[in-house]
Amino acid sequence: MKVTVVxxxxxxxxxxxxxxxxxxxxxxxxxxxxxxxxEGKAMDLMQCASLNGFDTKITGVTNDxxxxxxxxxxxxxxxxxxxxxxxxxxxxxxxAGIVKAVSSSxxxxxxxxxxxxxxNPMDTMTYLAHKxxxxxxxxxxxxxxxxxxxxxxxxxxxxxxxPISDIDGMVVGGHSDTGMVPLISHATRNSIKVSExxxxxxxxxxxxxTKVGGATLTKLLGTSAWYAPGxxxxxxxxxxxxxxxxxxxxxxxxEGEYGLNDICIGVPVILGxxxxxxxxxxxxxxxxxxxxxASAEGVKxxxxxxxx
Numbered sequence: 263m264k265v266t267v268v269x270x271x272x273x274x275x276x277x278x279x280x281x282x283x284x285x286x287x288x289x290x291x292x293x294x295x296x297x298x299x300x301e302g303k304a305m306d307l308m309q310c311a312s313l314n315g316f317d318t319k320i321t322g323v324t325n326d327x328x329x330x331x332x333x334x335x336x337x338x339x340x341x342x343x344x345x346x347x348x349x350x351x352x353x354x355x356x357x358a359g360i361v362k363a364v365s366s367s368x369x370x371x372x373x374x375x376x377x378x379x380x381x382n383p384m385d386t387m388t389y390l391a392h393k394x395x396x397x398x399x400x401x402x403x404x405x406x407x408x409x410x411x412x413x414x415x416x417x418x419x420x421x422x423x424x425p426i427s428d429i430d431g432m433v434v435g436g437h438s439d440t441g442m443v444p445l446i447s448h449a450t451r452n453s454i455k456v457s458e459x460x461x462x463x464x465x466x467x468x469x470x471x472t473k474v475g476g477a478t479l480t481k482l483l484g485t486s487a488w489y490a491p492g493x494x495x496x497x498x499x500x501x502x503x504x505x506x507x508x509x510x511x512x513x514x515x516x517e518g519e520y521g522l523n524d525i526c527i528g529v530p531v532i533l534g535x536x537x538x539x540x541x542x543x544x545x546x547x548x549x550x551x552x553x554x555x556a557s558a559e560g561v562k563x564x565x566x567x568x569x570x
Contacts, residue, residue: 276492404513406437
């Protein structure tokens with residue numbers, strides 16, 4: 263099992279580390295455009311192998327896609343954050359160019375790959391991949407909901423003063439502060455609805471804190487988070503590589519599901535060796551349906567800035 267991660271920054275390196283530590287892949291290729299950067303990160307990670315007990319080979323390369331050939335799963339983390347004075351249109355234009363070039367290079371060398379898009383704005387970059395790559399829709403996946411759901415469960419456990427292993431919860435919708443839809447109606451503590459433990463006001467606060475989870479960390483750290491995003495990606499990769507049939511909320515191309523068409527947005531899916539093996543239809547409350555519709559409108563507005 264060969265996995266390629268494009269972008270050796272904090273998220274990409276964390277992703278490579280978690281995949282290696284889980285020991286299900288034979289090789290992880292870490293690729294970056296900065297000369298020697300991926301090679302250095304790979305060497306540093308390989309020097310952890312005897313200490314952390316993994317045998318996965320981690321290879322770093324500078325912009326040489328031939329070294330990614332035959333990858334089963336490819337992950338794109340590359341792209342730039344929005345900078346002061348930069349318009350949303352400029353950010354999307356730059357990152358769209360990066361994702362387009364990277365994804366086509368990966369496909370050229372690994373025609374049977376499953377592609378996971380992490381670059382932001384994630385739902386729009388996933389949609390771009392669908393529109394520009396000659397790939398089956400079930401093999402293009404946007405990572406967002408898995409991370410948002412982890413943050414939701416963290417906030418629920420915090421509010422209930424419960425161990426996080428007791429908590430189950432999911433976030434659907436767009437991967438943005440305004441687009442996330444935490445599914446409070448489905449969240450449980452050991453199969454008991456969280457509404458039995460928390461007041462409506464407290465649950466609304468949990469949902470609000472979940473939605474600004476990324477922004478909260480950026481304010482504290484001065485940069486985007488990387489541990490949880492890397493762990494979220496590794497969870498998706500393992501589910502595919504090991505054919506686990508696990509359910510995650512992922513950004514996927516919808517053709518009528520949830521009443522939505524021609525859009526990539528987060529919904530629950532089953533992940534296995536073929537990528538997305540099934541889109542799971544779950545009932546939403548009226549409020550959740552309204553939030554989902556509003557989220558989709560926001561994503562479509564951003565998609566309209568693409569040149570496709």
